[in-house]
Amino acid sequence: MEKVIxxxxxxxxxxxxxxxxxxxxxxxxxDRKVTARxxxxxxxxxxxPLADILKLLGKETIVPAxxxxxxxxxxxxxxxxxxxLVSTVVWVLNLNPGSSFVxxxxxxxxxxxxxxxxVIIGGAASKNPLGALGAAREMKLVLGYELPFLIAVFTxxxxxxxxxxxxxxxxxxxNGIMLRHPxxxxxxxxxxxxxxxxxxxxxxxxxxxxxxIMSGPYVEYSGAPLAIFKLTRAMMLxxxxxxxxxxxxxxxHFSGWNLLWTILKYVALLVVIVVVRNTNPRxxxxxxxxxxWGPVTAVAILGMILxxxxx
Amino acid sequence: MSYTVPIGPYHPLLEEPEFxxxxxxxxxxxxxxxxxxxxxxxxxxxxxxxTWEQDTFLIERVCGICSxxxxxxxxxxxxxxxxxxxxxxxxxxxSIVGELERLHSHLLWVGLAGxxxxxxxxxxxxxxxxxxxxxxxxxxxxNRNHYAMMKIGGVRRDILKExxxxxxxxxxxxxxxxxxxxxxxxxxxxxxxxLKGVGVLSKKDAIEYAVLGxxxxxxxxxxxxxxxxxxxxxxxxxxxxxxxPEGDVFAKxxxxxxxxxxxxxxxxxxxxxLQELPEGDFSVPVDQIPPGEGIGHGEAPRGEVFHYVRSDxxxxxxxxxxxxxxxxxxxxxxxxxxxxxxxxxxxxTASIDPCYCCTERMIAVDADNGKKLLDGQDLIRLCxxxxxxxxxxxxxxx
Numbered sequence: 088m089e090k091v092i093x094x095x096x097x098x099x100x101x102x103x104x105x106x107x108x109x110x111x112x113x114x115x116x117x118d119r120k121v122t123a124r125x126x127x128x129x130x131x132x133x134x135x136p137l138a139d140i141l142k143l144l145g146k147e148t149i150v151p152a153x154x155x156x157x158x159x160x161x162x163x164x165x166x167x168x169x170x171x172l173v174s175t176v177v178w179v180l181n182l183n184p185g186s187s188f189v190x191x192x193x194x195x196x197x198x199x200x201x202x203x204x205x206v207i208i209g210g211a212a213s214k215n216p217l218g219a220l221g222a223a224r225e226m227k228l229v230l231g232y233e234l235p236f237l238i239a240v241f242t243x244x245x246x247x248x249x250x251x252x253x254x255x256x257x258x259x260x261x262n263g264i265m266l267r268h269p270x271x272x273x274x275x276x277x278x279x280x281x282x283x284x285x286x287x288x289x290x291x292x293x294x295x296x297x298x299x300i301m302s303g304p305y306v307e308y309s310g311a312p313l314a315i316f317k318l319t320r321a322m323m324l325x326x327x328x329x330x331x332x333x334x335x336x337x338x339x340h341f342s343g344w345n346l347l348w349t350i351l352k353y354v355a356l357l358v359v360i361v362v363v364r365n366t367n368p369r370x371x372x373x374x375x376x377x378x379x380w381g382p383v384t385a386v387a388i389l390g391m392i393l394x395x396x397x398x
Numbered sequence: 399m400s401y402t403v404p405i406g407p408y409h410p411l412l413e414e415p416e417f418x419x420x421x422x423x424x425x426x427x428x429x430x431x432x433x434x435x436x437x438x439x440x441x442x443x444x445x446x447x448x449t450w451e452q453d454t455f456l457i458e459r460v461c462g463i464c465s466x467x468x469x470x471x472x473x474x475x476x477x478x479x480x481x482x483x484x485x486x487x488x489x490x491x492x493s494i495v496g497e498l499e500r501l502h503s504h505l506l507w508v509g510l511a512g513x514x515x516x517x518x519x520x521x522x523x524x525x526x527x528x529x530x531x532x533x534x535x536x537x538x539x540x541n542r543n544h545y546a547m548m549k550i551g552g553v554r555r556d557i558l559k560e561x562x563x564x565x566x567x568x569x570x571x572x573x574x575x576x577x578x579x580x581x582x583x584x585x586x587x588x589x590x591x592x593l594k595g596v597g598v599l600s601k602k603d604a605i606e607y608a609v610l611g612x613x614x615x616x617x618x619x620x621x622x623x624x625x626x627x628x629x630x631x632x633x634x635x636x637x638x639x640x641x642x643p644e645g646d647v648f649a650k651x652x653x654x655x656x657x658x659x660x661x662x663x664x665x666x667x668x669x670x671x672l673q674e675l676p677e678g679d680f681s682v683p684v685d686q687i688p689p690g691e692g693i694g695h696g697e698a699p700r701g702e703v704f705h706y707v708r709s710d711x712x713x714x715x716x717x718x719x720x721x722x723x724x725x726x727x728x729x730x731x732x733x734x735x736x737x738x739x740x741x742x743x744x745x746x747t748a749s750i751d752p753c754y755c756c757t758e759r760m761i762a763v764d765a766d767n768g769k770k771l772l773d774g775q776d777l778i779r780l781c782x783x784x785x786x787x788x789x790x791x792x793x794x795x796x
Contacts (some may be wrong), residue, residue: 122518125519126518126519126521126522126523127522127523127526128522216401216402216403216404217403220403220422220425220740223424223425224425289516289517290516290588292516293741296516296741298513298514298515298516298744299740299741299744300403300740301409365518365519366519367517367588368512368515368516368517368520368586368588368589368592369515369516369517369592369741370588370591370592371592371739371741371742372425372739372741373425373739374591374592
């Protein structure tokens with residue numbers, strides 16, 4: 088019985104769906120509020136993201152006519168499941184590093200690719216030229232950021248000498264966080280740039296550029312599926328920084344002052360993301376790819392070389 | 399694989415209804431077509447049914463943003479017909495209102511351009527800096543938009559001497575903010591990557607398509623009605639025409655931002671001149687419009703506005719012809735957009751600062767032999783019939 092109830096609790100309540108969802112929505116409120124203040128606006132009240140989701144859930148779901156309705160409707164769920172699993176696995180391992188299983192880091196990296204994949208499937212299945220264009224852009228963007236992102240994460244793996252989350256956390260516990268090493272710093276910077284692209288925030292919000300292709304893959308979505316997409320994005324805003332903290336910044340700790348320190352770490356990453364998104368224009372897709380495969384990948388490789396020689 | 403991407407008639411990119419059809423291969427635009435006519439209001443015809451004085455206010459409604467350029471061109475046309483010289487004070491006030499309009503229009507464009515490339519911070523900041531200009535407008539004219547300042551023979555309100563120091567202070571503040579904004583745009587490397595070399599309109603194309611205003615000046619085509627055929631007080635003050643040779647979107651943005659600084663300079667000089675002149679002498683009475691014709695133009699924020707009027711000596715003009723700058727600038731898309739990506743085309747179309755409501759006009763021709771299908775009278779008849787039908791449908795008695 089325990090074998091069923093605990094995983095279910097982890098997945099649905101804490102630290103999975105409910106917890107990640109609530110914190111993610113709060114984070115997206117912080118994002119919106121700070122953005123508004125930077126832009127001399129007032130900004131929404133704290134419950135606005137939740138209210139948006141609830142309102143969308145009550146709206147009619149319109150499915151474009153055609154044979155791909157299944158994919159159209161399943162795509163958002165796929166993304167939601169992906170981000171929930173990422174959050175669950177990363178948190179459970181942080182709470183109990185001993186429960187690490189073989190290849191957990193690789194599993195999480197694969198799961199992190201699910202939300203963008205969902206956007207691609209949804210956009211392509213929406214049978215709208217703008218949706219198709221958005222899906223194509225998302226695909227190019229994924230190709231762009233996955234390479235430097237993987238190199239950055241595997242820099243840590245080389246440094247630690249293990250592919251288990253538990254080992255990475257223990258290594259940082261005893262030898263200091265990854266950010267103490269030059270290779271760790273380079274990899275962290277690369278990972279932050281790639282997260283901005285993974286979250287499709289400016290300057291990488293090319294797939295849904297509302298002024299060019301009217302929100303691209305989401306253009307045909309309405310009602311509950313759109314709510315799920317929005318929720319997925321909000322949850323990614325929480326899950327992805329937590330992943331970065333776990334891999335590069337010593338993980339999450341909850342005893343005494345460490346709790347405050349953990350929250351500060353997350354807020355710092357969120358601030359970086361929000362500031363970057365408010366002080367840049369959108370890149371063009373070819374410029375984004377050139378940037379991600381050029382300087383960003385070069386820095387990632389440099390970090391990897393440093394890790395190999397032991398810095 | 400080529401397919402069609404529609405932009406419009408209703409689209410987040412567009413403030414007004416118009417319709418671009420982009421033929422796209424991958425991300426590249428191979429052909430495009432433009433359809434206007436969603437916003438046609440028959441202003442030229444309406445002008446013939448109103449008196450000369452009323453027309454000043456009707457013409458103001460041609461456009462919400464250049465809402466003083468059209469009246470200036472119109473009163474210039476009528477004064478050309480009358481061969482009338484207006485008081486010096488009125489000239490300065492016309493220039494001040496015209497330049498304030500250029501300032502608010504260019505700042506509005508900078509904001510929108512920022513929005514189009516996803517830089518919403520610039521959008522909000524530019525519009526915030528635009529707000530004090532509207533406050534100045536309200537104090538001078540009583541309105542934030544549609545100023546109702548122009549009048550045949552002068553202006554309708556005076557600028558009071560006790561207000562001038564406040565306006566000068568507002569201009570100093572604006573000059574500082576504009577300089578900051580200009581630096582932020584001109585020095586930003588990401589903006590360079592996004593705007594430089596995009597949508598290049600060569601000087602040759604600019605001349606061939608006969609583009610106007612900042613669109614021409616951004617392509618190295620040095621024209622400005624304010625200098626070339628001075629009206630109001632533009633020959634009485636010291637200022638420069640800004641010209642950039644590159645022809646890309648960046649050059650057009652730079653032209654507009656630096657023009658703002660010139661506008662502020664003009665306004666400051668005009669305000670100082672007003673301090674010297676006696677108050678109250680800002681209009682001469684006009685009793686009658688004799689038969690004849692007149693042309694007038696003005697440099698609107700988007701380029702030259704041209705008005706032609708003809709009188710038979712009655713209370714009404716018998717012909718009023720308007721040519722707005724966007725009408726000239728629109729076809730240049732054929733030269734600047736083909737071969738660019740969808741992401742850039744959105745920006746290039748915005749870079750001429752299109753204003754469609756003043757551009758609207760229509761003609762029905764047979765595409766095969768080019769024969770005109772409907773003339774002016776037919777269109778009026780169609781229009782009246784449609785109004786009748788709609789009245790019946792919503793049960794309004796005539």
